[in-house]
Amino acid sequence: MGALPIAARQWEGFIARRFLLSLPRPLLNEEENMDALLGKITTIARSSETPESASGPVSLEVKFKAACLLPQRTKVPEWLKDQTLTLKREVPDPREAGEPGDTVLLSPVESERWLAPLTVTPTAAYGKLPDTLQIRLRWWKEEKLPEFTVHSNGRSQTGQFTKQGEEGVASIETAPFWGFEPTLPVMFEVTVDKMKAACTVLPEREPYARKLLLADGERYRMENGWYLVEVSGRTNGGAIVSLQEKGRGVDHFREPQNLIQTTAEHGGHIDRLFIGWGGGQDKMSETAVSSAGIRREGGATRLQLDGTIDEGQNLRTSVVYTLYDHLPLLLLERSFQLGKGKEPDKDKKDEKPKEPIDDMRPFRFDIRPSWKVERQGRWGSRILNAEGNRLSVTRPGQVGEHIGSGRGWKLTDGWAIIEHPGRREHTLYLFDAQAPPKPSTFMGERSITFEPNWPHVPVRPEEAAGFTLALTAGEICGAGKEGGWVASRTPLPEGGVRCAIIGRLRDAVTPATATITLGGETRSVPLQAMLLPGVGGAVFATATFGEGQMDQPFDVNVDQIARRQSL
Amino acid sequence: MNLFHPRTFSTDWEVMVIDKLERCVEEDKLLAFAGYLRRALDLPVQIDWHALEFAMGINTSFDQFWNRIRNVTDRASQIVREFNLDLVPAGAHPVEEMFFASHVHVGTIHDEAGGIQLENRMLKYAPAFAALAANSPAGQKRRGEFKSYRVKNQAWGCTQAGSVRDPRVVQATWGSDANAKLFGHPTLEVRIIDCASSRRLLAEMATFIAAFVHHLGSTDGDAWLTPEDYRDCMTNRWAAARYGLQATFVWNGAARPVAEVLDEMLDACRDELAALGVKRSDLGLVEQMLQKRTCQADYVIRLAERYPDPYLLASTMTKLMRHWNVFDEYLETAPTLEPVALPDEDAILAEHLAAIGEDTYFYATREAMYYPGPAADEIIERMVQRGVIRREVVENRGILLSRTG
Numbered sequence: 013m014g015a016l017p018i019a020a021r022q023w024e025g026f027i028a029r030r031f032l033l034s035l036p037r038p039l040l041n042e043e044e045n046m047d048a049l050l051g052k053i054t055t056i057a058r059s060s061e062t063p064e065s066a067s068g069p070v071s072l073e074v075k076f077k078a079a080c081l082l083p084q085r086t087k088v089p090e091w092l093k094d095q096t097l098t099l100k101r102e103v104p105d106p107r108e109a110g111e112p113g114d115t116v117l118l119s120p121v122e123s124e125r126w127l128a129p130l131t132v133t134p135t136a137a138y139g140k141l142p143d144t145l146q147i148r149l150r151w152w153k154e155e156k157l158p159e160f161t162v163h164s165n166g167r168s169q170t171g172q173f174t175k176q177g178e179e180g181v182a183s184i185e186t187a188p189f190w191g192f193e194p195t196l197p198v199m200f201e202v203t204v205d206k207m208k209a210a211c212t213v214l215p216e217r218e219p220y221a222r223k224l225l226l227a228d229g230e231r232y233r234m235e236n237g238w239y240l241v242e243v244s245g246r247t248n249g250g251a252i253v254s255l256q257e258k259g260r261g262v263d264h265f266r267e268p269q270n271l272i273q274t275t276a277e278h279g280g281h282i283d284r285l286f287i288g289w290g291g292g293q294d295k296m297s298e299t300a301v302s303s304a305g306i307r308r309e310g311g312a313t314r315l316q317l318d319g320t321i322d323e324g325q326n327l328r329t330s331v332v333y334t335l336y337d338h339l340p341l342l343l344l345e346r347s348f349q350l351g352k353g354k355e356p357d358k359d360k361k362d363e364k365p366k367e368p369i370d371d372m373r374p375f376r377f378d379i380r381p382s383w384k385v386e387r388q389g390r391w392g393s394r395i396l397n398a399e400g401n402r403l404s405v406t407r408p409g410q411v412g413e414h415i416g417s418g419r420g421w422k423l424t425d426g427w428a429i430i431e432h433p434g435r436r437e438h439t440l441y442l443f444d445a446q447a448p449p450k451p452s453t454f455m456g457e458r459s460i461t462f463e464p465n466w467p468h469v470p471v472r473p474e475e476a477a478g479f480t481l482a483l484t485a486g487e488i489c490g491a492g493k494e495g496g497w498v499a500s501r502t503p504l505p506e507g508g509v510r511c512a513i514i515g516r517l518r519d520a521v522t523p524a525t526a527t528i529t530l531g532g533e534t535r536s537v538p539l540q541a542m543l544l545p546g547v548g549g550a551v552f553a554t555a556t557f558g559e560g561q562m563d564q565p566f567d568v569n570v571d572q573i574a575r576r577q578s579l
Numbered sequence: 580m581n582l583f584h585p586r587t588f589s590t591d592w593e594v595m596v597i598d599k600l601e602r603c604v605e606e607d608k609l610l611a612f613a614g615y616l617r618r619a620l621d622l623p624v625q626i627d628w629h630a631l632e633f634a635m636g637i638n639t640s641f642d643q644f645w646n647r648i649r650n651v652t653d654r655a656s657q658i659v660r661e662f663n664l665d666l667v668p669a670g671a672h673p674v675e676e677m678f679f680a681s682h683v684h685v686g687t688i689h690d691e692a693g694g695i696q697l698e699n700r701m702l703k704y705a706p707a708f709a710a711l712a713a714n715s716p717a718g719q720k721r722r723g724e725f726k727s728y729r730v731k732n733q734a735w736g737c738t739q740a741g742s743v744r745d746p747r748v749v750q751a752t753w754g755s756d757a758n759a760k761l762f763g764h765p766t767l768e769v770r771i772i773d774c775a776s777s778r779r780l781l782a783e784m785a786t787f788i789a790a791f792v793h794h795l796g797s798t799d800g801d802a803w804l805t806p807e808d809y810r811d812c813m814t815n816r817w818a819a820a821r822y823g824l825q826a827t828f829v830w831n832g833a834a835r836p837v838a839e840v841l842d843e844m845l846d847a848c849r850d851e852l853a854a855l856g857v858k859r860s861d862l863g864l865v866e867q868m869l870q871k872r873t874c875q876a877d878y879v880i881r882l883a884e885r886y887p888d889p890y891l892l893a894s895t896m897t898k899l900m901r902h903w904n905v906f907d908e909y910l911e912t913a914p915t916l917e918p919v920a921l922p923d924e925d926a927i928l929a930e931h932l933a934a935i936g937e938d939t940y941f942y943a944t945r946e947a948m949y950y951p952g953p954a955a956d957e958i959i960e961r962m963v964q965r966g967v968i969r970r971e972v973v974e975n976r977g978i979l980l981s982r983t984g
Contacts, residue, residue, distance in 0.1 A: 048890065052599060082890055085600055107905070110898045113663075115599055117894040272890040390982050394937055402973065405981065407936035409943060411721055412732075419940050420975035457721050 046228075048272045049088070049123040051076030051116045054096060056109060072109050074099045076116045078126070083274050084247070084298070090206045092126060095153050121270045125150035128227045130160075130207040132200070135226050136233075139216035141186045141194070147202055147209075149173055149180035164189040164200040197222055217505050219337045221306045221315045232303065234313055234333060238340035238502045238512070239485075241333070243315065244275055249299040249329040250317045252281035252381075255342075255485055259502035259509070259562055264437055264485045266384065268458055278459040281381040281483075283331065283346045285321065288374050295321050299329060311337045325373075326351030326473075339554070340484050340500045340512050345546060347478030348375060350471050368472070375477045378449065378465035381441075385460040386434045387411070391579065393460045395453055396491040397428040398518075403493045408455035417450035423464065424448070426548065427516040429489050429496045430462050433578045438489040440498040442482040442516055445548050449479070480546025484514040488568045490575040494521040497551075499568040501530070501560075509560030513539065513553045513568060524571040526553045531564035533557055539570065582693045582796030586854055587637045587686040588644070588789030589766075592781060593630040593679040593774055594652075595667040596659055597897050601890075603629040603675060604664060615658055620651060628677045631655060631666070637686065640856035645782040652778060652903065665901040670729050670773035670875070671718030673889040673896065678715060678729035679774035680738065683785045684766040685792040692746035694759025694767055696802035699743050700795055701757035703808075705771045706815040706828070707844060708788055709756070710837045711868065713823035714773040714875035720889045726823035726876035729773050730816065733949075738770040740816060740949040743804050756816075767792055776875050778903045783862040790851035791844050797851075810954050814922065817930070817948040823874035827921040836918040838869040864907060872916040878909045931958045932982070935968055941978040 059071040075098050078088040099116065101109050110116065129151040134142055147160055157173040157180040167189050173180025186200065196215040201208060210225035219236040231253070232243040242254035253276060256263045267279035274297075276282045285296040301319030308314070313335045321327045327350055334343040350373055386392040394407035399422050408415055415421065426445035431438045441462065443449055449464035471477050486500025497515025504510055513526045517539070524539045539551040569575050596604040596612070609626040616624040616631075625632040633651050638644040656666050671678050688694050713727040725731045733739045741755035751762040756771040769788050775781035804812070811829040818826035819837065826837045845852075845859050852859060860866070868874060879896070886892035899905045922930070927948065934947040945955050959980065962968045969981045 050601065080600055082601070085602070105899070105905075107899055107902060108895050113599070114898060115601055115894060117601065117891055119888060119891060270888070272888055389933070392936070400974070405937045407938070409934045409936035409939050409982075411724075412719065413936075413943070415938075415940075420973075420977075421938075422975075 046120055046267065046271070046273045046275070047081040047086075047123065047127060048083075048120050049092075049118045049126055050079050050082050050085075051097065051118070052079050053110055053112050053114050053116050055112055059100060069102045069104050070106050072101045072103065072106065074101055074109060074116055079115070081127070082117065083272050089127060091129070091153070097126060119270055120272060128209075130202065130204050130209045131227055132202050132209040132211045134211055135209075136224060137211060137213045139196070139213075141190065141198075141213055142211065143187070144183050144185050145200060145202070145211050147171075147173070147182040147184065149204060151178075152180065158204050160202055160204045162189075162200055162202050164198065165194070201225070219308065219313045219335065221313045221335070223303060223306075232306075232315055232317070234315055234335045236313065236335050236337050237504075237510070238500065239335065239342070241335060241342060243317070243333060245301045245303075245317055245319075247275045247300065248282040248284075248297055249319050249321065249346075250283075250301045250331045251275045252333075254280075257340075257485060257487070257500060257502075259500065260487060262435075262437060262487075264383065264439055265381075268384070271458075276380070276382060278382055278456075279384060281379065283344075283379050284377060285329070285348050286376040286378075292321070292327075296329070301329070301331070304330065313337070321348070326353055327373075339514065339552060340486060340502070341482060341514055341552075342484070343480065343482045343544060343547070345478070345480045346377070347476045348377065348471075349476040350473055352473045371473050373471045374468045375471045376465060376468040377477070377479065378452075378463050379479075379481065380461055380463050381430070381439070382459045382461040383430060383432065383437070383439070385455055385458060386432050387455070388434070391433055393430065393432045393455075395428055395430055395451070395462055396489075396496060396576070397423050397451065398425045398493050398495070400424055401493055403491055406451075406453060408453060408460070411455060411457050414452070414454045416452040417465075421451050422448075423451050425495070425516060425518065427496050428462060428464070429491055429498060430460075431489055431491075431576060433576065436487045436578045437485070438487070438498050438576075439483060439485040440489070440496060440514065442544065442547050442550055444480070444546065445516070482544050482547045482550065486512075488566065488575065488578070490515075490568070490570050490573045492573045494518045495573050497526075497570050497573060499526075499528070501562070501566055503562050504556070508556060508558040509562060509564075510554060510556045511566070511568070513537075513570065514550060515539070515552075515570070515573070516550050517570075517573065521572045522551070524551070524573070526555075527569045528553075528555045529565070529567040530557045530560045533560070580797055580799065582688050582690055582697060583686065583793050585639065585687055586789075586793050586851070587639055587766075588785060588855070589635045589638055589684045589686075590633070590781060590785045591625070591680070591682045591684070592633040592635070592648075592668070593627050593681070594633060594655075595630055595669065595672065595677075595679065596664050597667050599663050601894055601897065603672065603677070605629070612655065612658055616651065616655055619654060622647075622651060624651070624655075627679075629672075629675070630677070630679055641782065641786045641861070642856055644786060645779075648778050648782055656901075665897055667897050667900045668774055668776045668903070669879075669896055669900050670713075670715030670727065670776075673717045673722070673883075673893040674720060676719050676735075678718065678732070678734045678737075680729070680734065680770060681712070681772045681775045681781055681785070683769040683772055683788045684760075684764060685769065685789045686764070686766040688759070688761065688765050688767055688796070691759060691761045693796075694761060695744050695746040695749060697767055697792070697795055698741060698755070698757055698759050699802040699804065700800050701767075701769070701792070702741050702743065702804060702812045703815075704791065704795070704844065705741070705756040705769065706812065706819040707837055707840050708769060708784075709771045709773075709816065710819035710822070710824050710826050711841055711865070711874065712772040712775065712784060713819065714776060714879065716876040716880050717883050717889070717892060722883050722889075723880070725820050726874060726880070727773050727820045730771060730820040734770075740813060743809060773875075776878075776900050776903075777864065777906045779907055780864045780875070783865045786852070786855055786857055787845065787848070787862060787865060790848040790855055793851040793854070794848035806951070806954065810950055813949045813951075814927065818919075818922065822919045823876050824868060824872040825916050825919045827918050829921060834921040836872070838872050838918070841865075841869055864910060867910050870915070871910065871913055872918060873910060873913045875906050877913065877916065878906050881909075928958055928961060931955070932962060932967060935962075935980045935982055937981040938976075938979045939981065940976070941970075941980050944980070
């Protein structure tokens, strides 16, 4: 046992473990806050109700200063800077809580009153102005509560909170801000010092996209008759954090509550960029984007977000989400643009010679949507896709299992359905059938991902790379080697229910007919072809049941593509 | 016969270093602390994945080893605290992907062929040490199914179920549960040991392991296992990872709680313990653990019940484990746990079935309990015959298995 350094073979193991880090990681995801406040303890003491001599759990009063937010260790909100906060903890062993100088980590629920102290109810309203806004201040730095100001329509009103326990509450009427019925959307913004909250009043029956200020930060919301889609611009170059089916009120991307998690970790959709083995993804995951345009055109609502991944490398990203008015269909176009790097100083004489390879960047990208996993042994969340002349049904058997294209798994026709049979929640992803990505999935304790990736491409300065995909989510699906489809339904404002089917079929099984049953009424509707830019061919059908109700039994069949059985 | 001369032992103890933003410190910075400690203590302190690896040099007695553990960790704590850091000894981090070990090196051995034969004999005993050391029940945001996810997951290739090897036809290899490591050191390295959270337990456990290996090295034994013997070793390895000291082993053809097996092993190496300057009764923590069938993982599991969020659990573990003795204290009042029955053939089949989803590549069943091919294939065959799985051979993807019932 000499003092030798790590032996050669140990390094092999060491390198193998480092390689694991470059594999698609399970990162190490309802609208609640997912961030948690991490503070540094300034003082810690037994609370007065727990005498020193008492046995059993100890009640402690912990005073701390906010240091950062987990999991990303981002900076704390401005209103918490230099503030000493107080928390009570009950622990069997006081060492669990730590000592002055140590960290104290709060749960997301514990953190809420400090991370989002100012709230307005409602945060969003539809069709008409709410009569009143309820304003709540869950924490304030001083005993005396501050004034609040409400702005809307160029008018401001200042008011005082009433003390209710440790909180401040107030109610304000909306009518004085508006002397007429406004064209929607409109917003009421409430400010207290550096804190902001808002209520946005949205049009009831019109598709729109809008930046909203919600309890957990800014979000872009897009809505049509079928879906309510929310995109966070804070991280990942834009992340879909909610996709709600309005008909059933189901959020396909809901996240576990009161759990510290990264954006879309356990529910949501992110896009990722890897340069070379894996560099770049850390920066992409931290990339914030802002609106480069929201517009309505051609029967669709379009939201574009742009951001800079790496200023030094002049690496930027943009994403365009297009939500069609009349179909449950979202199109996503992602691009990564490599600009020209900074020119060297002309008088720098010792500049080394360069070759084209020096400026080339190997880009690989993927998507990582994730859903709450169903895991019941004999059945559970699974991925369906055509693979050559068979229907591939892929379901990891064990928590922690990653299945990738290294096992020869292929998306032959560029479609995949992520099926959750127990919940009747299914999502169809459509990609370019000519050059589909390579499929991959990971099952964690709480979630399952679908991580198709596009292999590396060489990118030169002033070039861009990226991908386009379309997705639809619904309650019934069908899949076979010849194609896959997902069906959904939504109530109509004038009464009745509209149903839609979207899928991709091989030529051999087209034209095809969808048979849709709602309650006792059955319709046969031919599937129509459509061309989605960047994605290619797809089929769709819609049917309106004028007397239909959402609580009636719903069934769909498509000719030769077997309907999947739900539980 | 005595394979080990002189009788020495040591450990490479992998301990996390965590800052006040609760980040694991990266290896490049750990190099500075390792270098400092090497200079200050003249010990081969190294680094590993997010860990300082306290290599404790060559030891010939329990007292020397125990003093060295305290000196090294006290000195290391002092230097890292200058940078507001804590040393955190744990088998796994609840959020991150790393596993940590306390490898035990047993020396001094110069007979490689003898070492490889001893390696073969250790296939039977290594799982017992894994049960005693189990301390990774929460890692990579997973928890609860295994008391040692590290052993279950083979520490990402760094402690693999060993093979029966014929010294006449082998090359040097690395990374199995117990490994004659003459290519690097004149030792047999027992790698299956999860990182100890307790300094005292590490001292006791490493001394016990060393004495037992010394004992094996001074006795004749059959170094060649039958396929049935090997399968039993793998069943025991799985049971140790899953149940820790509550496991029941297949032992000489009968079911036997692992705590009894370890008790017997302690008795067997009484002379070798004495040669290292210690009596069985001095190993108080080990004795108490066997009586209560309680391992360090049981302490972490209790904590994890109160901290369902992996980040909150990690934060709490950081503050507790740095004291080096929280497990020792817990053991004083811990309840006595009952043994869990030996897995019967149905339970073994169920464990293999649990590895299968749909379109699962057949090799996943190999990883269920690390049975070798013929034994694992026989279980696949039984599952097909019972109609609980469907087997399909797909061009480019090989043999795929899917649950049907």
